[in-house]
Amino acid sequence: MTHPMPKRLLLLFALVSAIALSLVPAASAEADRLDWAARIAEMDQALAEGRTPAVGAAWQEAWVAAHASRAWDAMIAVGDAALRAGHATGTPELFDPRARRAYNTALIRARRQASREGVLAAAEGFGRLGDRAAERRARSEAAELASRGHADEARRGAGSL
Numbered sequence: 001m002t003h004p005m006p007k008r009l010l011l012l013f014a015l016v017s018a019i020a021l022s023l024v025p026a027a028s029a030e031a032d033r034l035d036w037a038a039r040i041a042e043m044d045q046a047l048a049e050g051r052t053p054a055v056g057a058a059w060q061e062a063w064v065a066a067h068a069s070r071a072w073d074a075m076i077a078v079g080d081a082a083l084r085a086g087h088a089t090g091t092p093e094l095f096d097p098r099a100r101r102a103y104n105t106a107l108i109r110a111r112r113q114a115s116r117e118g119v120l121a122a123a124e125g126f127g128r129l130g131d132r133a134a135e136r137r138a139r140s141e142a143a144e145l146a147s148r149g150h151a152d153e154a155r156r157g158a159g160s161l
Contacts (some may be wrong), residue, residue, distance in 0.1 A: 036065035036074050040081045047088045055085050059095075063102070072118035079125050087146035099129055107138055116145040 039062035046054035058079060066074035079102030086095025103125035110118025123138030 011078045036062050036078065039065055040077060043070070043081055043085060049084065052089050055089060056094075060096070061087055063098070066102070067105070071104040071110065071116060072109035072113065073121065073135065075102045076118075076125055077101045079106065083128055096129060099125070100131070101135075102121060103129065107141075111141065114145060114148075116142050119145060 010097060039058050043055055043058035043062060046052075046058055061080070061083060062064040062078050066078040079099040082095040082099035082102060083092075085098070086092035089095070104123050106125065107119060107122035110122060119138055123135045123142060126132075126134035
């Protein structure tokens with residue numbers, strides 16, 4: 001014989017959970033963008049003021065926020081910030097690998113979104129890093145995305161005739 005009380009408790013728990021979750025505000029893409037952009041601005045300010053330890057901390061916070069944003073453009077901005085930090089602090093050996101990781105992440109995200117613009121931005125990032133092989137590969141991927149896009153448009157156009 002089953003007791004009705006556990007079912008009622010389960011239903012009550014589910015109801016309270018649903019209400020509580022609906023009260024939690026959803027994070028907007030704009031808030032994410034502002035978060036990583038604000039952290040990059042903090043890093044740039046620390047660079048301008050010569051506060052080298054603060055540079056690394058602000059860059060790391062920018063990385064985390066950009067990573068959470070799931071946006072390829074955020075990762076490009078963080079990669080570019082790493083290059084600036086490495087140049088300004090005289091520690092490219094520390095920041096260049098960070099830039100490479102950011103550009104790779106941006107490339108992966110742009111591929112998933114079939115964003116030719118994002119793949120080209122990653123290619124340009126690799127170029128700024130001096131990685132010509134990665135730059136060529138990404139440019140080739142961008143060209144492939146463009147040709148695929150034109151083929152898709154042609155198929156859609158032919159289907160409407």
